Amino acid sequence: MQETINRIRKFRTDRDWDQFHTPANLSKAISIEAGELLENFLWDEENYNREHVLEELADVMVYCVHMADCLGVDIAQIINSKMDKNEKKYPVEKAKGSSKKYTEL
Amino acid sequence: MQETINRIRKFRTDRDWDQFHTPANLSKAISIEAGELLENFLWDEENYNREHVLEELADVMVYCVHMADCLGVDIAQIINSKMDKNEKKYPVEKAKGSSKKYTEL
Amino acid sequence: MQETINRIRKFRTDRDWDQFHTPANLSKAISIEAGELLENFLWDEENYNREHVLEELADVMVYCVHMADCLGVDIAQIINSKMDKNEKKYPVEKAKGSSKKYTEL
Amino acid sequence: MQETINRIRKFRTDRDWDQFHTPANLSKAISIEAGELLENFLWDEENYNREHVLEELADVMVYCVHMADCLGVDIAQIINSKMDKNEKKYPVEKAKGSSKKYTEL
Numbered sequence: 001m002q003e004t005i006n007r008i009r010k011f012r013t014d015r016d017w018d019q020f021h022t023p024a025n026l027s028k029a030i031s032i033e034a035g036e037l038l039e040n041f042l043w044d045e046e047n048y049n050r051e052h053v054l055e056e057l058a059d060v061m062v063y064c065v066h067m068a069d070c071l072g073v074d075i076a077q078i079i080n081s082k083m084d085k086n087e088k089k090y091p092v093e094k095a096k097g098s099s100k101k102y103t104e105l
Numbered sequence: 106m107q108e109t110i111n112r113i114r115k116f117r118t119d120r121d122w123d124q125f126h127t128p129a130n131l132s133k134a135i136s137i138e139a140g141e142l143l144e145n146f147l148w149d150e151e152n153y154n155r156e157h158v159l160e161e162l163a164d165v166m167v168y169c170v171h172m173a174d175c176l177g178v179d180i181a182q183i184i185n186s187k188m189d190k191n192e193k194k195y196p197v198e199k200a201k202g203s204s205k206k207y208t209e210l
Numbered sequence: 211m212q213e214t215i216n217r218i219r220k221f222r223t224d225r226d227w228d229q230f231h232t233p234a235n236l237s238k239a240i241s242i243e244a245g246e247l248l249e250n251f252l253w254d255e256e257n258y259n260r261e262h263v264l265e266e267l268a269d270v271m272v273y274c275v276h277m278a279d280c281l282g283v284d285i286a287q288i289i290n291s292k293m294d295k296n297e298k299k300y301p302v303e304k305a306k307g308s309s310k311k312y313t314e315l
Numbered sequence: 316m317q318e319t320i321n322r323i324r325k326f327r328t329d330r331d332w333d334q335f336h337t338p339a340n341l342s343k344a345i346s347i348e349a350g351e352l353l354e355n356f357l358w359d360e361e362n363y364n365r366e367h368v369l370e371e372l373a374d375v376m377v378y379c380v381h382m383a384d385c386l387g388v389d390i391a392q393i394i395n396s397k398m399d400k401n402e403k404k405y406p407v408e409k410a411k412g413s414s415k416k417y418t419e420l
Contacts, residue, residue: 001106004181007188015195016202020253023158024150027143028252030165031346034139035245038132042238043230043414045129050176053128057172058187060135061180064166073159075166076109082163083112090120097121099358125358133357136241140350147343148309148335204253211316214391217398225405226412233368234360237353240375244349248342255339260386263338267382268397270345271390274376283369285376286319292373293322300330307331 005075008065026067033059110180113170131172138164215285218275236277243269320390323380341382348374 012018037056040048068075089102098105117123142161145153173180194207203210222228247266250258278285299312308315327333352371355363383390404417413420 001181004184004188007185011188011191014197015200017200017204019202020204022150023153024146025253027139027146027158028248028343031136031139031143031350032245032249032252034132034136034165035242035248035346038136038238038245039242041129041132042242043235045127048128053132054176054178054183055187055190057169057176058183060139060165061169061184062187062191064162064169067162071155071159071162076106078159078163079109079166080112082160082167083109083116085160086116086167092119095120095122097124099122099125130358133238133353136245137350137354137357140241140347140353143343143350144347147347148340211391214394214398217395221398221401224407225410227410227414229412230414232360233363234356237349237356237368241346241349241353244342244346244375248346251339251342255337258338263342264386264388264393265397265400267379267386268393270349270375271379271394272397272401274372274379277372281365281369281372286316288369288373289319289376290322292370292377293319293326295370296326296377302329305330305332307334309332309335 005065008062009069012066012069021066021070023067023070026063026070029063030060030067033063110170113167114174117171117174126171126175128172128175131168131175134168135165135172138168215275218272219279222276222279231276231280233277233280236273236280239273240270240277243273320380323377324384327381327384336381336385338382338385341378341385344378345375345382348378 012021033056037053037060040053040056065075068078090105094105095102117126138161142158142165145158145161170180173183195210199210200207222231243266247263247270250263250266275285278288300315304315305312327336348371352368352375355368355371380390383393405420409420410417
């Protein structure tokens with residue numbers, strides 16, 4: 001994974017794109033790519049184009065890597081911090097088998 | 106990173122949430138979280154709440170990990186496949202310093 | 211405006227598309243179109259393509275009309291109900307000149 | 316409908332919010348609200364909270380009205396221009412009963 005992250009970084013710096021990568025712009029990019037991912041499931045949730053789905057999912061993740069870089073944070077670390085919170089918000093005994101939001105559990 | 110991915114998986118299976126994790130549902134979740142991330146930059150792109158931004162970014166990535174699992178793919182691999190395409194779509198000599206879409210380069 | 215709404219309805223029924231128009235599908239469509247609208251402002255918020263922006267804004271609104279139809283509600287009425295709430299959440303004396311969310315006012 | 320649009324305008328000018336209403340900011344707002352609308356259908360597309368859905372749909376439309384104002388355009392007119400295009404992109408004889416995108420028809 002580290003090699004892949006390095007490749008994403010090199011792609012950006014080779015093209016001198018750091019100048020466009022503000023947190024706000026990257027959050028727009030993530031939203032836009034998320035919309036393109038969702039489009040694959042618009043009218044039919046079962047028969048999707050798998051290749052397109054994988055490409056759009058990759059696009060979302062690439063911009064997430066750029067955003068983590070732009071904010072100067074380690075991806076594993078911010079995910080772990082969030083998982084600490086999620087584990088408290090959704091205790092196994094309450095959340096098991098339920099799709100309810102934590103505010104309704 | 107692998108440890109973090111394992112933690113995300115255990116979180117899901119402990120709560121018996123695989124049943125809700127279809128590709129379509131997860132792509133909705135990614136879009137929703139991307140919107141929450143974007144909300145931090147709505148009226149003011151400079152003075153954002155850093156802690157909230159990191160949490161929402163983590164949320165997007167956690168759902169991306171779930172989606173990769175749901176589709177049975179390796180994250181590094183699908184990112185690398187997409188980077189192969191991006192490198193062709195945006196050759197350094199054309200794309201350097203430009204924020205234009207590849208269709209306009 | 212009523213004539214325009216009727217035209218949107220006729221477009222849908224002429225194509226026998228009511229079958230695809232569930233509230234969930236239409237909310238996905240609105241999100242996807244909103245992402246396409248946002249794409250116009252991705253790297254540069256000032257120099258956007260006005261024609262594209264107007265088209266994508268129209269797309270969002272067309273799907274909103276479809277969704278109101280699908281839910282059997284009158285657009286003016288649901289907007290007015292929401293404006294009743296907004297006026298209470300954002301009293302003029304507190305909200306004037308401020309971009310803060312009501313939870314922070 | 317015109318009365319409702321006037322109410323939305325008065326709400327904005329009473330609070331001196333025109334200063335925050337750039338096309339880029341409003342397109343972010345539309346995306347964020349679209350995500351909140353979508354959240355109602357996240358894990359279960361059938362059993363949604365109708366009241367919440369109507370409120371979020373109204374939010375999307377209110378921001379669309381603000382955006383049309385900000386761009387100085389008439390809503391019915393830009394929808395009609397887009398419907399002209401849609402009618403050509405999706406001719407009845409080809410599109411009837413099909414959920415395919417025009418590029419695949």
